[in-house]
Amino acid sequence: xxxxxxNPRYQVTQFGKPxxxxxxxxxxxxxxxxxxxxxxxxxxxxxxxxxxDFNNEADTPDNxxxxxxxxxxxxxxxxxxxxxxxxxxxxxxSRRTGAQETQYFGPGTRLLVL
Amino acid sequence: AQKVTQAQTExxxxxxxxxxxxxxxxxxxxxxxxxxxxxxxSGELVFLIxxxxxxxxxxxxxxxxxxxxxxxSSFNFTITASQVVDSAVYFCALSENPDSWGxxxxxxxxxxxxxP
Numbered sequence: 027x028x029x030x031x032x033n034p035r036y037q038v039t040q041f042g043k044p045x046x047x048x049x050x051x052x053x054x055x056x057x058x059x060x061x062x063x064x065x066x067x068x069x070x071x072x073x074x075x076x077x078x079d080f081n082n083e084a085d086t087p088d089n090x091x092x093x094x095x096x097x098x099x100x101x102x103x104x105x106x107x108x109x110x111x112x113x114x115x116x117x118x119x120s121r122r123t124g125a126q127e128t129q130y131f132g133p134g135t136r137l138l139v140l
Numbered sequence: 141a142q143k144v145t146q147a148q149t150e151x152x153x154x155x156x157x158x159x160x161x162x163x164x165x166x167x168x169x170x171x172x173x174x175x176x177x178x179x180x181x182s183g184e185l186v187f188l189i190x191x192x193x194x195x196x197x198x199x200x201x202x203x204x205x206x207x208x209x210x211x212x213s214s215f216n217f218t219i220t221a222s223q224v225v226d227s228a229v230y231f232c233a234l235s236e237n238p239d240s241w242g243x244x245x246x247x248x249x250x251x252x253x254x255x256p
Binding site: 071 | 182
């Protein structure tokens with residue numbers, strides 16, 4: 027039944043050590059999003075893919091990269107995590123059909139940076 | 141500028157009380173979409189409802205109801221007879237300009253605490 031899956035649910039990394047978070051979906055949606063959510067804040071969009079087209083938010087640090095090898099999978103790479111990157115990372119998907127479609131979220135990955 | 145305002149940071153109620161969450165939005169578009177999401181302590185954002193700007197009908201789904209009023213740019217959410225499982229953060233979101241990809245503008249969220 028799981029529609030948007032994120033692995034791992036919890037990730038611990040060291041300061042400066044690259045880390046990759048993964049997201050997969052069984053909905054066959056053409057759009058996938060990555061959000062960062064810090065404690066007691068709203069989710070903040072980092073970037074999204076519309077099919078293979080990558081769209082970066084203007085204020086997303088260069089330290090964050092993304093890959094979408096196929097429709098089902100999308101990865102978030104943090105090249106050199108800092109203490110300020112500790113957060114919940116949420117993946118979402120939607121089907122863009124001309125009207126704004128609902129975004130469906132995964133359970134998130136909590137990242138801890140030591 | 142904040143496009144979605146959820147003025148209530150936290151609401152605490154006793155089980156079986158009703159609770160209403162306020163959401164006020166700002167947009168110049170004539171076509172837009174409004175959403176409510178629930179985020180329980182586990183962290184997943186759970187979709188609750190979507191409403192487009194041309195549909196001002198109020199909606200009831202079980203214990204949940206939504207009041208959309210374009211005249212006051214509000215899209216309020218009421219939980220009737222609250223239960224402990226309703227404890228979560230609730231986010232209101234706005235999506236404008238559906239001819240493009242329609243980025244979500246989230247409100248700051250309202251923490252609902254339901255005690256037995």
